[in-house]
Amino acid sequence: MADDLETNVGQQFDRLPATDADRTVEGRASREAVLEYFEDRFGIPPETFEEHTFWEKGAGKIWIYGGESPSPAEIEALGMTCLRTRQDHWKPTTDFVQRFGRHATRCVVDLSDAEATRFAAGEDQSLEWDGDWGYLIAAHDVDGDREPIGVGLYLHDELRSMIPKGRRRSL
Amino acid sequence: MEPLERYRPIVDDFEAFRAACERPLGIAVRVNTIKASVERAIATLEHDGIAYEQAAWNPRVLRLETDSPGSTWASFHGFVHTQEEVSAVPPVVLDPEPGETVFDACAAPGGKATQLAALMADRGTVVANDSNLGRLSALRFNAERLGATSLAVTHQDARNFSFAPLAVDQFDHALVDAPCSCEGTIRKNPTTLEDWSEDHVHSVAGIQKGILRRAVQATCTGGTVVYSTCTFAPEENEAVVQHVLDAEDCRVVDVDLDPNLEYAPGVTEWNDETYDSSLERALRIYPHHNDTGGFFVAKLEVGA
Numbered sequence: 001m002a003d004d005l006e007t008n009v010g011q012q013f014d015r016l017p018a019t020d021a022d023r024t025v026e027g028r029a030s031r032e033a034v035l036e037y038f039e040d041r042f043g044i045p046p047e048t049f050e051e052h053t054f055w056e057k058g059a060g061k062i063w064i065y066g067g068e069s070p071s072p073a074e075i076e077a078l079g080m081t082c083l084r085t086r087q088d089h090w091k092p093t094t095d096f097v098q099r100f101g102r103h104a105t106r107c108v109v110d111l112s113d114a115e116a117t118r119f120a121a122g123e124d125q126s127l128e129w130d131g132d133w134g135y136l137i138a139a140h141d142v143d144g145d146r147e148p149i150g151v152g153l154y155l156h157d158e159l160r161s162m163i164p165k166g167r168r169r170s171l
Numbered sequence: 172m173e174p175l176e177r178y179r180p181i182v183d184d185f186e187a188f189r190a191a192c193e194r195p196l197g198i199a200v201r202v203n204t205i206k207a208s209v210e211r212a213i214a215t216l217e218h219d220g221i222a223y224e225q226a227a228w229n230p231r232v233l234r235l236e237t238d239s240p241g242s243t244w245a246s247f248h249g250f251v252h253t254q255e256e257v258s259a260v261p262p263v264v265l266d267p268e269p270g271e272t273v274f275d276a277c278a279a280p281g282g283k284a285t286q287l288a289a290l291m292a293d294r295g296t297v298v299a300n301d302s303n304l305g306r307l308s309a310l311r312f313n314a315e316r317l318g319a320t321s322l323a324v325t326h327q328d329a330r331n332f333s334f335a336p337l338a339v340d341q342f343d344h345a346l347v348d349a350p351c352s353c354e355g356t357i358r359k360n361p362t363t364l365e366d367w368s369e370d371h372v373h374s375v376a377g378i379q380k381g382i383l384r385r386a387v388q389a390t391c392t393g394g395t396v397v398y399s400t401c402t403f404a405p406e407e408n409e410a411v412v413q414h415v416l417d418a419e420d421c422r423v424v425d426v427d428l429d430p431n432l433e434y435a436p437g438v439t440e441w442n443d444e445t446y447d448s449s450l451e452r453a454l455r456i457y458p459h460h461n462d463t464g465g466f467f468v469a470k471l472e473v474g475a
Contacts, residue, residue, distance in 0.1 A: 051294070052320060066320035067296030068272065073336040076307055077324035080315045098249060099206065099318035120247055143214035147248060166312065169247050171219075 008059050013078050016054040016062070028056055029085040037083070037090055042137060043105030055079075060086025064096065091135050094150040094163055101137045101148030108137045109152060109159065116140035119149055119161045122168040127159045135162070174367040175354065178403050181438050182457060191458035196358035198240050199463075200251040201259050201282070202231045203317045204289045207250035215245040228432035228461070232259050249317045254282040255359065257456050257466040258348075261399040262286040264426050264454075264468050267344050269294040274345040276329040276386050279306030281313040283348055288319040296339065300325045300332065330381035332389060344395050345386040349379040351400035351407050355465025358458060372404050379411045387419040392474035396421065399468045405441035408467040409453065412437075413446045421471045423449040433460040437469065 005026035008014075016031045017023045023030060031054050035046040055063045055078055065079030082096035101108070109129055111119055118125055119138050129136075131154075138152040138159065151162040161168075175192060182188045202212040209230055216223050216235070221243060226232035234256070237243070245251045262283050267273050269292040278284040278299035287297045299314070299322045301307050307326055314322050327333065329347075334340050352372050357363045379400070386396050398415075400407050412423065437453030439446045453469035 064320050065323075066293050067323060068338060071338050073323075073338075075323055075325050075336045077311050077314070077322065079320040079322065080318065093315075095315040095318065098316075099320070120244075142244065142248070143211060143218065145211075149247075167247075167316065169242055171242060171244055171247060 008056065010058050012074050013055045013057045013063065016056060025056075027059075027086060029060075029062060029083075034062060034083060034085075041135075042101070042107050044100060044103045048100060048103050052079075054082075060084050089134055091162075092151055094167055097137050097148050097151050101139065102146065104137050104148070107132060107135075108139050108146070108148070109154070110146065111138055111140045111149070113140065116149055117171050119152065119159070120163060120169050120171050122161045122163050122165070124158055124160045126157055127154075128157070129154050129159070174364050175357075175403070181405070181441070182403075183435055184459065187459040188457050191462065192357050194358060196255070196464060197462070198235045198237060199226070199254065199256040200233050200235055200240055200246075201254045201286060202233065203249055203252050203285065204231065205285075205293050206248065206318050212245055212250040215248065215250055216243065219243040219245060221245075226256055228429040229259060229263065232256055252282060252285065252313065252317060254286075255356070255464050256461070257355075257463040258282060258401070259286060260428070260432070260454070260456065260466060261346055261348055261397050261468055262290055264428065264470055265344055265346055265395060265397040267291050267295070271295045271343040272339050272341075273297045274332075274342040274386060274389055275299045276332070276345060276347045276382050277301060277349055278324075279303060279310040281310035283346060284310065284322060285314055285317045285319050287346065288321045291321060293319060293321045295321055297322050298325060298337065298339075298342070299323070300327055300329055302326070302328045330378070330385055332385050334389070341391040342389050342394065343391060344397075345390045346397050346399070347379075347383050347386045348399045349382055349407075349411075351375055351379070351402040352404060353401055354403050355401035355458070358464055372406050376406045376411055379407055380414045383411055383415045384418055387415055387421050387471065387473055390473045394473045395424075396471040396473060397468065398471065399466060401464060401466055403455070403457075403465055403467070405438055405446075408455075408469070409437050409439070409441065409446045409450045410444065412450060412453065412469050412471070415471070416447055416449075420474045423447070423452045424470050424472045425452050426454055426468065426470050428454075432456070435460075437467075
C-alpha cells in the first residue's frame with residue numbers, strides 16, 4: 001500500500017531495495033529495476049554490477065558504489081552518480097556511461113571523429129539513426145576500440161549532446 | 172625565494188636546488204587505470220598528437236609536451252589526470268590492496284584519493300575527507316570524471332574525524348597529505364613564498380600534528396599511515412612526525428620505491444632540535460633531484 005510507505009530523505013544515502021516488493025520508500029527504484037533498465041535499454045549485462053551496490057540520495061538521484069556497504073549515512077558522496085529515475089524517462093549520467101558504457105550493445109550511436117568532437121563540445125547535430133529514440137550512448141573509435149563519450153538524446157533526426165556544461169571541451 | 176635560504180644547511184647541492192626552483196615546471200599526468208591501461212592512454216595521447224615521456228620511476232606517470240593537457244581526448248575520457256609528478260609518490264608509498272579501507276584525511280581536490288582508488292582496482296573504500304566544501308566539489312568532479320566508484324566522500328575537520336556516518340570503525344591505512352606552506356610548489360606558482368612567515372609555518376604545523384595524530388588513532392594495529400607535504404620546512408615535516416611518535420604508538424618504517432626516483436633522507440637535526448634517528452627513513456624530494464616539485468614523505472606503521 002503506497003500510503004504505508006515512507007518518503008525519501010534528501011540528505012541521506014539509502015540503499016535501493018532488492019525488488020519493487022521490498023520497497024519501503026515511495027517511488028524509490030529497486031536494484032532489480034535499475035539492472036533491468038541497463039540491460040533492456042543498453043544491453044549491459046546485470047553481472048557487470050555484481051560487486052556494486054546502488055543508493056539513492058536526493059529524489060531519484062541514484063549512485064553506484066563499489067566499496068563495503070555502510071549503513072545509511074549523511075555523507076557528501078558515495079561512489080558516483082549513475083542514473084536519474086524520478087522522471088518519465090530514466091537518464092544515465094555522462095560519467096556512468098564513460099565508465100560502464102563499453103559493456104553496452106544497444107542504443108549506442110557511433111560517431112565520426114568530427115561528430116565526436118562536436119558532441120564533446122556540447123553541440124546538437126543532425127544525424128541518421130534507425131534505432132529507438134530517447135537517451136543513447138554516443139561513442140567513437142579510439143585506437144581501434146569503441147569508447148563511450150557520453151549521453152545523447154535522440155529526437156526528430158537530431159542528436160542532442162547531454163554533456164554537462166562543466167565537462168564540455170573543445171578538442 | 173628568500174625563505175629557501177634557511178635550507179642551505181640541509182640541502183645537498185644548494186645552488187642546483189635554487190636554480191631548479193627558478194625554472195618553471197613541466198606538465199605531468201597520471202594514467203587513471205580505473206578507465207584505461209597505460210597503453211590505451213598513450214595511444215589516445217598519440218592520436219591527440221601530444222608528445223610524452225614516461226617518468227623513469229613510474230610508467231603510469233607521463234610528462235607531456237603541451238600547455239593544455241585538459242583539452243585532449245585522453246583527459247576528456249578520464250584516461251589521464253593532470254597531477255604534479257611527485258604528488259603521485261605518497262599513494263605509491265602507501266601501497267594499498269584492493270578491498271581495503273583507506274582514509275584520505277585531506278583529500279581535495281582528489282588526485283591522490285583517485286590514485287589510491289586506482290591502486291585498489293576501485294575495490295574497497297577510500298574515505299575521501301576534506302574540511303573545505305568548495306574544494307570537496309572539485310574532488311567530486313574529479314572522482315566522477317575518473318570513474319571511481321569506491322570513494323565515500325566526507326566533510327569533516329580531520330583533527331577530530333568521527334566514524335559516526337560510516338559503517339567502518341577502523342582503517343587499514345591512512346594518508347595525511349597535509350595542508351602546508353607549499354614551498355615545494357614554487358615552480359608551479361612563483362608567488363607561493365610571498366606570504367611566507369615563520370609564524371605561518373608554526374601555526375600550520377600545529378594543524379598537521381592534530382590531523383596526523385587522529386589518522387594514527389583511526390588506523391588499525393599493523394596498518395600504515397603515510398604523511399606527506401609539499402614543503403621543505405622540518406617544522407612541518409620531521410617535527411610533526413616526531414610529535415606523533417612521542418604521542419601515539421607508531422614507528423617510522425622504510426619506504427620501498429623504484430630506485431629511479433632520487434631523494435634525500437629525512438633530517439634528524441634542525442636549529443636547536445633533534446629528531447629520532449628513524450626519521451632518516453623519510454624521503455625529502457627536492458626539485459633538482461628529478462626535475463619536479465618538492466615533497467616530503469614519511470611512512471609509519473601503527474602499534475607495532
